[in-house]
Amino acid sequence: MKIQESAENYLETILMLKEEKGTVRAIDIVHRMEFSKPSVSRAMSLLREGGYITTDKDGLIDLTDAGSEIAKRIYERHTLMTKWLIALGVSPETAAEDACRIEHDVSEETFQKIKAHISREI
Structure with missing residues (x-):
């Protein structure tokens, strides 16, 4: 399934941040990509709905197998x-x-x- 370029950029950023920092929060993505908090929040919601990421109760973001691939x-x-x-x-x-x-x-x-x-x- 082909996903949008912007979604690919978010997933790549999550992967890179995870490798650098060990954990990823939405604010880390905001700072790295220089996007607004609402934009990143919306993107994370769409990626979660698409089955590409998960978030835990503490707001930590992780890639699913599909997102990681x-x-x-x-x-x-x-x-x-x-x-x-x-x-x-x-x-x-x-x-x-x-x-x-x-x-x-x-x-x-x-x-x-x-x-x-x-x-x-x-």
């Missing part, structure tokens, strides 16, 4: 594309921004071919 896929794409663009001579800042756009639109087939090519080059 999407977040890991997007994060892998982001990381690989960023490294590749930097290796091509793109500045790290621009590479990260461009990778964020590319990661959502490239097909799985194309990504796998790029991944195979990059692993030979880098």
Whole structure:
């Protein structure tokens, strides 16, 4: 099932925050993504309804298996594309921004071919 780019960005952010901090709260997402509290609250509600995250009584957010699968896929794409663009001579800042756009639109087939090519080059 294809989900919206914004949902993928939220899931990726939750994954990254979880790896960095161990736990994730909505306020952490607000600060990282620089979105308003109401926007993040609405997004968390939609992700919870979609079965991508859970929240406990203390407000801690966790990825479900489905959410984790999407977040890991997007994060892998982001990381690989960023490294590749930097290796091509793109500045790290621009590479990260461009990778964020590319990661959502490239097909799985194309990504796998790029991944195979990059692993030979880098």
